[in-house]
Amino acid sequence: MTVMQQTSGSGGRSGNLYEVLDLILDKGLVIDVFARVSLVGIELLTVDVRIVVASVDTYLRFAEACNRLDLSAGGGAGLPDLVNGATESGARSKTKGALAGAADTVKDTLGRDSEEERPTAKSGRRSGRKEAE
Amino acid sequence: MSTYVYGITHDTGALDGSGLTGVGDPPSEVRFVRTDGLAAAVSTAPQGLRAKRRDLSAHQEVLVDLARRDAVLPMRFGAVAEDDEAVAAELRRAKEHYTALLDRLKDRVEFNVKAVHIEEAALRTVLSEDESLREANERLRAQDGGTPAERMAFGEQVAGALEELRRRDADTVVEPLAAHAEQVAMGPPVDDCLANVSLLVHRDRGEELTREVGRLQGKLGHLMEISVNGPLPPYSFVAEPAQ
Incomplete structure (x- = not known):
């Protein structure tokens, strides 16, 4: 199976499965005379939840993330950075609500019966996902 | 018994599902419904099949394995026919379409x-x-x-x-x-x-x-x-x- 996977810079086969979920569940032949097993929840997971809809939480998170950015390339945390640093954990929990929460739900549905195959390969890809791990 | 369908391929006569792991727990056997040059990879559909990681993975792995050997038309996860005969009837009904599609997708990934x-x-x-x-x-x-x-x-x-x-x-x-x-x-x-x-x-x-x-x-x-x-x-x- 490793032959089949050429994901740049990431590992396991389950990362692969997670990354192609939208293909397995939303593409492929659908033949009218065949039924589809009940996928209550799962289609919603792929097409709705994985498409993260902008929400109040994401707006607030973006605002706070911008506030934390030091746009002068020189770096050096000024007073605003320190002040905003104190609110960081609060912002993170909001992140979890909007983005990472969705990722968690997908993982739940994928089942915890094989923990070693949890889709952690892309964990560092984006802050939202990282915090889900 | 209803029939779970993975995908459609050419019936080369040499198809063998014995190395494949089907959906369900315990995993179902993968076999082929053949008719007139076409073959559908199928399993007896397990009771209460859901989109679990194991089953999504089995669906994907069966198709990946078939695709390694020959062109394959993957079904979307979760296709269940009434029985093997319903699968064979569909292959017969749209034989030309499936055959043309398989030809077009030959050696394509x-x-x-x-x-x-x-x-x-x-x-x-x-x-x-x-x-x-x-x-x-x-x-x-x-x-x-x-x-x-x-x-x-x-x-x-x-x-x-x-x-x-x-x-x-x-x-x-x-x-x-x-x-x-x-x-x-x-x-x-x-x-x-x-x-x-x-x-x-x-x-x-x-x-x-x-x-x-x-x-x-x-x-x-x-x-x-x-x-x-x-x-x-x-x-x-x-x-x-x-x-």
Whole structure:
């Protein structure tokens, strides 16, 4: 199976499965005379939840993330950075609500019966996902 | 007993499902319903089949294995026919369509590429490009973040700018890749990706495509992460027959 996977810079086969979920569940032949097993929840997971809809939480998170950015390339945390640093954990929990929460739900549905195959390969890809791990 | 269907391939006479793991727990046997030059890979459908990781994986693995041997038309996960005879009837009914599709997809594989902005880099980009956003940001910073309503209005503007940036950057990923593909299919923007694109290529050109992805990652890696999965069964390039 490793032959089949050429994901740049990431590992396991389950990362692969997670990354192609939208293909397995939303593409492929659908033949009218065949039924589809009940996928209550799962289609919603792929097409709705994985498409993260902008929400109040994401707006607030973006605002706070911008506030934390030091746009002068020189770096050096000024007073605003320190002040905003104190609110960081609060912002993170909001992140979890909007983005990472969705990722968690997908993982739940994928089942915890094989923990070693949890889709952690892309964990560092984006802050939202990282915090889900 | 109803019949779970994985996909359709040519009946080469040499098909053997014994090495394959089907859906269900315990895993069902994978066998073939053959008729008139076509074969459908099937299992006896387990009771209460759900989209569990094990089953999604089994569906995918069976198709990947078949695709390694010959062209295959993957079913979307979860197709269940009334019985084997209903599968055979469908193969007979649309034989010409399936045969033509298999011929067209001979030696073709799908690669799926997803690109996602690195959030901090994307935020820096939109702020540096838009003076009014930058000023609003400074204003809120100076006020300890401002009121919740102010933060939300600002965040909404930022979200809009990020969406615009995703649209703009999609082409920088998709166009160079499309040049290597025979067909291109766009997927939904899962996980806030800026590009979710499937490419149909001759299996001998897969390496060329992954090299291109590597080149793009090298060039754009400061702003986005690009991942490629493949070779895959051609999920995005199969069309249903007319009913």
